Amino acid sequence: MQIKTNEDLLLIIDVQNDFCPGGALAVSDGDAVVPVINRLSGLFDHVVLTQDWHPARHSSFASSHPGKAPFESVPMAYGPQTLWPDHCIQGTPGAAFHADLATDKAQLIIRKGFRPAIDSYSAFFENDKTTPTGLAGYLRERGLRRAFLVGLATDFCVHYSAVDARRLGFEAVVIESACRGIDLGGSMAAAKAQGAEAGVTRIAELA
Ligand code: VGL
């Protein structure tokens, strides 16, 4: 697949300490994406990072719901919400990017999940699927049309970002060698199927 440096961007999702081994919501082998992503960053002129960025006591934390445990689901105003261990709390080391991630090239860092009452998996919309992050406008103003998605986690923030990119009329290509997943209750298979249905392209690696 040929990169068009004026139209393509690398969208690096949530490569943060809490999603890496030893972190609060560790994705198995999560840090393995770092060298792969660093190599990919060199191929693109446009690089955007996202950063999961929750206030303490965020509504997506199981600890905010008495009697509930991480990975259970609760109904929210906007639909069912999976509950997570406390993670990526604003300003903490867990919310920082992995120390070896090459971030200098990033022209924009989108923070998400900062509203106490709503979670945000996608880089484009919060989980109500209507509150925008502003990323779509940024891409359109810059003439960027195709996002190559990498990072954590394949079946949550990468997946929701890719599907929303398609919904907004962008092309979306997930590079599997640069992603790792959580796989909760079949979420890896579901993400693959729903992504395909939404027109998300998956490639093993960018040759
Ligand atoms: C994520 C669960 C909760 C992700 C973020 O980055 O995939 N997953 N917050």
Ligand code: ZN
């Ligand atoms: Zn989160």
